[in-house]
Amino acid sequence: MANGESAPTTGAAERAPDPVRSELTAVVVYARGAVCTRRATVALPVPGGAPGDPSGNASGNPSAGGTVQVRVGGLPPTLNAGSLRGSVRSGPPGLRVADVRVDVTATLRRGEQAPGLRLDLEDAEDRLARLRDRRDRLAAEIGEVAGFRAEPPPQRRGDPPRWAPVESILALAGFVDTRLAALHTRLRTTEDELAQAEHDADVLRHRIDEASGALPTDRVEPSAHAVVTLVADGAAPGAEVPNAPGGQEPAWPEQGPAEAELELEYHVPGATWTPSYQLRLDGRSGAATLVLRAGVVQRTGEDWTGVRLGLSTADLLRRTSLPELRSLRIGRSQPAPAGPGWRESPPGLDELFTGYDSARLTEPEPAPGGAIPGGGPAGPPPFGPLAGGYGAAAEATAAVGYGAAPELAEHTAGFGAPPAPGAPPLPPPAPGAPPLPAPAAALPAPAAPRHAARRSVTAAMADTAGAEAARPAPAPELLDYARLVLAGPQEHDGRGTLRAADEDTDAVVAEYRGRAEAAAELPLPAHAVDVRRSAGSFDYRFDTAAPVDVAADGRRHTVPVGDIPVRTAFEYVCVPAQDTAVFGTVLVTNTSAHPLLAGPADVMVDGDFVRTAALPTLAPGQRQAVGLGVAESVQVARRAHMRESTAGLRGGTTVLDHTVEVEVANRLPYPALVEVRERIPTSADKDVRIEEHRAEPRWSDPGAPLDGQEETYVPGARVWRVTLEPGRTATLTGGFEIRLPVGKSVVGGNRRN
Incomplete structure (x- = not known):
């Protein structure tokens, strides 16, 4: 069993094998999120055959002690890559999963390959844009026509008054009125068409939002595959290995390709559930039947069809590991532990890269024209400056040697290391600049005595022991061990240490995850209570009696879970000093072995619906009254x-x-x-x-x-x-x-x- 982050996509020179079809078999819905289980049957290549042959979905030679890589498809793009787990349920003896990673790809649909709803929405938006442009042009034309006025030419001083052409002015006014009437008619028609187009576009957007998350609604379709690496490194204890004489490595059958059944488990966001009940009562005998139902909401990107559904009240993201208790000792201060399994980098880590640094510094780099000006390096290395200068660092390292490395710790603490206390940081030289001169006081004498080196080592150990009590606490991202990667020698700082991997989430995948997480914020029905609050300090899991179907559309689907044995008794309560109304109640006693969570209960008496009452949380054997309303x-x-x-x-x-x-x-x-x-x-x-x-x-x-x-x-x-x-x-x-x-x-x- 292994896990990993997203694997890089396969290069163009090496064709990735076709993914194996998988089937979703079981889902466990928690208070937030769900854990899905998929199974896939893969055909393994014949030992000694060519890679990728003959299965078509596996690459490598799975002979005894070899490896084979399989791509399993069908995973939703919203899955958490760090939660992916893989195991072999059945197959050749000794077969196990050595590594499993997620490969996320995106496919761009063109033309008729796009989904129908998306094409309809694009056509509606194009029509909407055309109508808006037509409305704006008509409005501008109406403003221009309404501005037509009969303006006489300027009259010169001393000229008699001119004759006013009344017929022309009336003709112009008639033209303006006629033109404005026609333009206003066209504008009203365009505005009506625009309102209808906006309504059609809103309806299509609503249909796309309510569509199942497993159906394609965008032109870009993300798909996730699990890249599983299988290893056959030995048979299980006590297993019979075919074609394997005593003392030899196990070999797979030579009659044909072997088959293996893989099981993948992963966590997806965007799923939640709330309990609800149906209480059927017999008014004469008082017998009752309590049916537990679950309102499941999920938008995980895949439809759950015919799956075994589990419903848990636990918090999937809460740590459940046992705390580590510290021992307290009197008389000596005890430093607080930094965290479970975490410790600082060992002293002298930078000295491990001394040879690497000297080789990179002394290696000449060609100039743009191919020549090396001055016979030295063309520029500084790409991994950061040294405290004593680039040219002097190689000379000092060669002169002093590895034995005097502790003396150089305060001067050459490694690339990316901070400068000495009180000294300003040195900016890196510009590309192509000559090497920085080395300060004379920054370098020790070439012939450093051995006892001085030992004293330096002793002093360094004393400083390390003194700083042990004041070591800083690790950052929260350093405690997520699944996302830690080892920094290489070319890193600017922290090389040779573990650091958190950078999030490389595709924008489309991030959008899908945002939709999924928004589905979990759906308002609760009346009388419904969050399962984390109703369960209190204990967690319990309910399993459905039969396979169920839940679409990934973000709506609440009612799923039957099963019947729960209860004992009921009718009782009518009245407080006549306050009100003469008589209220019917039913005393519900939980006779099952598991608790009942708080939630709405549809009460039916003799087949008639009475009301929806609030059922409180009932522990095994607990008894509570449920109100049925006024009994006339x-x-x-x-x-x-x-x-x-x-x-x-x-x-x-x-x-x-x-x-x-x-x-x-x-x-x-x-x-x-x-x-x-x-x-x-x-x-x-x-x-x-x-x-x-x-x-x-x-x-x-x-x-x-x-x-x-x-x-x-x-x-x-x-x-x-x-x-x-x-x-x-x-x-x-x-x-x-x-x-x-x-x-x-x-x-x-x-x-x-």
């Missing part, structure tokens, strides 16, 4: 009575006696469990006593928040729970007394309803 077939009426009297010695206590009667009627064709909620007052005053009457039937104190939510806890709440047969009526009675000293009253009045 269950009616409640409430009557309250209050009698005020005095009691105690000399009538020093006021007694407020409250009696409550609630009448409940069931008009349903099946029994109904009705919960009636009442409340008795509570007081923290020691002079006020509240005595509760005996209720009939007996009511109870819930002692816990109603509906299982902390914000619904009501002090002094009382609950009646009665089961009524069809067509029956029940009367519920209860009450309480409030005893308070004479001269005091209840805030708001003693009378209570």
Whole structure:
């Protein structure tokens, strides 16, 4: 298994083999993005045959210990090249994937090869441009004609007044009116045609935007191929290798080309999903069926047809590796780790390129006419200046030798290295300029003693150890190991070290990725909750029971996932002191082994659609109430009575006696469990006593928040729970007394309803 970045396109001298057709078999949709799995069957060449023969889709000689390169097509242009993985599912023993890279190409369609919608849009835009030009010309002509005026010639001083040609002026006015009427008629017609042309162009643009991402809609069609390198370097342990005697390397069968099944896995943006449900209830028995559905949105550039779909609540871009715990020691300062698997460049890295630098500096470069002026190099090398000058660096390197390299570290630290502290950076000389003179103080003596070199090495090690505690933290791009490349000796700075590869994304591919990422920002439906928020700290994956189809058009597609076992119970709730309306609820208990995410649920009772309710997140075994709205077939009426009297010695206590009667009627064709909620007052005053009457039937104190939510806890709440047969009526009675000293009253009045 291997991965890599985009591979360069095949040169013209070497013809790339035709790509192998692949089939999308499985997709796992995460909270953002998806992981797709493709399979392809490739025919491998016969051992000893010519490269690329006879399969037509592989190049190389796949004999024992050899390699073969295969191009697999069908990949979308929006895939993340760093996420591409490859493996061999079946094939000759010992066959494995050594490398897999992405090759993105673009094809320009011409003429009739362009898609139909694109051609229609281009024709509509051309017609729109012609109509706009015609409208502008008509408007300009109308302005010119409207400016026609009869202007008499200038009159000289002393001449008598001239005769005015009234007939000519009237003729000119008639011509202007006639011409303007004709031009305005043509302008109105052109504006009507222009409005219709703009509408047609907008409709075509809308159709192109809503078209599937797998259908070509542009003249430039990007295509991605996976360049897979296969290696046959040994058989798997315990496998029987055909035509391989004991102790020999495995060889593939000679009867004909062998076949291998490859599996490619890659990540694509532009996909998301939200759960939804359909709750089917039987009003008489209370049995229920809960169907989990998923609203999948994807514009990944490929249609998902007949794929095994998985739905995960995990974040695909979040790191899931375990943290590395540091050990703390008392008595010695511990430098903070720079990052997992990261470390600074080793000391003396620039000295590895001393020979390369001296060879490049001493090598003469021909002048434009072929001569070398002055017998020296024609110009500076293309990889940056040295601190001591170009000409002096080679001389100093040859004189001192490699053994004294540490002494030259502060003077010749390598190309692209920063100058000494406090010294201004030296600008590179212009091309063709003579070599820079070397400062005398910048070069050491040719005969440097060995012990001085050892002292320099010791000092350098001490400086390195002292700087260990203050080493800088790596940049974030250096922690993305899949995109790191090794800088060569010709680099200006950082040669011999790893650096992040430059993003070389094609403009067309970037546009496709932008469309894909915009599809994930589609607004959520009513009562829908983002899966990352509803799942909390845990992640779960749901798999569809059958293969599904999802088009890459950026719309929300409802996909059935499967049935979920639940247990339900009908219950009708009423708070008559606030409202006499009775609300139907269904208590849903999750009896499955996996959680249920929050989302909208279409409730159907006896085959009739009731409403769309919000189903909360349910853990395995958890129970929650789902509201069904007002139940008109269950009616409640409430009557309250209050009698005020005095009691105690000399009538020093006021007694407020409250009696409550609630009448409940069931008009349903099946029994109904009705919960009636009442409340008795509570007081923290020691002079006020509240005595509760005996209720009939007996009511109870819930002692816990109603509906299982902390914000619904009501002090002094009382609950009646009665089961009524069809067509029956029940009367519920209860009450309480409030005893308070004479001269005091209840805030708001003693009378209570």
